[in-house]
Amino acid sequence: MPERGLLIVFSGPSGVGKGTVRAKIFENKNNFDYSVSMTTRPQRPGEVDGKDYYFRTREEFEEMIRKGEMLEYAEYVGNYYGTPLTYVNKTLDEGKDVFLEIEVQGALQVKEKVPDGVFIFLTPPDLEELRGRLVGRGTDSAEVINNRMKKAKEEIRLMSEYDYAVVNDKVELAAERVIKIIEAEHYRVDRVMERYAHMIDKLDENI
Numbered sequence: 001m002p003e004r005g006l007l008i009v010f011s012g013p014s015g016v017g018k019g020t021v022r023a024k025i026f027e028n029k030n031n032f033d034y035s036v037s038m039t040t041r042p043q044r045p046g047e048v049d050g051k052d053y054y055f056r057t058r059e060e061f062e063e064m065i066r067k068g069e070m071l072e073y074a075e076y077v078g079n080y081y082g083t084p085l086t087y088v089n090k091t092l093d094e095g096k097d098v099f100l101e102i103e104v105q106g107a108l109q110v111k112e113k114v115p116d117g118v119f120i121f122l123t124p125p126d127l128e129e130l131r132g133r134l135v136g137r138g139t140d141s142a143e144v145i146n147n148r149m150k151k152a153k154e155e156i157r158l159m160s161e162y163d164y165a166v167v168n169d170k171v172e173l174a175a176e177r178v179i180k181i182i183e184a185e186h187y188r189v190d191r192v193m194e195r196y197a198h199m200i201d202k203l204d205e206n207i
């Protein structure tokens, strides 16, 4: 059996740049896979079903919840978003790290279930900059942007629940910081001791 991979949870308020930083991270070859989320929100132009999200109806989504097929899910600005469990488990079992990009409520559910996950919060340098990015992206109406800003403030308050906070001042820098965190997590002493249990277990032997 290969060593189980790490579950990496990457969150931050809407518009902070999660998608952009994630794309930068995945430009490099890494030993982690992206878990494609399921959502009931309408598909945006350019988005591909099965790549950006699995776009599903509310009925289909609720059926998955009923069957216990979601690692976590949340309702966010009127739509469901969630992480299908099968892919995550299969990939971790193969020894690969899995990267989840999810909002805060979902991240807190994962923390309950997988306490040894790596929880990384992406934060904007300031709130004016965050609003500017949401406006600049041009995908949401003024009303939706106001809702997202309100939500963003609640989310930033929950930053303290995470293990790491990365400021997204520059995309390249933020991506580099995340990659370094993941690398370092592999060398945490508790993880290494587990990996090298075959050696630790022999310390009392006369070798």
Ligand SMILES: Nc1nc2c(ncn2[C@@H]2O[C@H](COP(=O)(O)OP(=O)(O)O)[C@@H](O)[C@H]2O)c(=O)[nH]1
Pocket: 011, 012, 013, 014, 015, 018, 019, 037, 038, 041, 072, 073, 074, 076, 081, 082, 083, 101, 102, 103, 104, 105, 106, 107
């Ligand atoms: N809990 C949870 N949140 C998710 C999941 N997938 C995406 N999200 C979050 O849902 C929020 C809204 O996503 P989206 O509609 O794509 O908007 P955007 O991230 O602002 O472009 C973001 O904070 C996403 O990170 C998921 O599987 N579970």
Ligand SMILES: Nc1ncnc2c1ncn2[C@@H]1O[C@H](COP(=O)(O)OP(=O)(O)O)[C@@H](O)[C@H]1O
Pocket: 012, 013, 014, 015, 016, 017, 018, 019, 020, 021, 133, 134, 136, 137, 168, 169, 170, 171
């Ligand atoms: N470091 C950054 N500096 C300036 N603009 C950024 C930065 N990171 C992301 N953006 C821009 O901010 C907007 C929101 O980014 P996006 O990745 O869609 O955010 P999220 O996935 O967190 O909602 C996009 O237009 C993106 O190009």
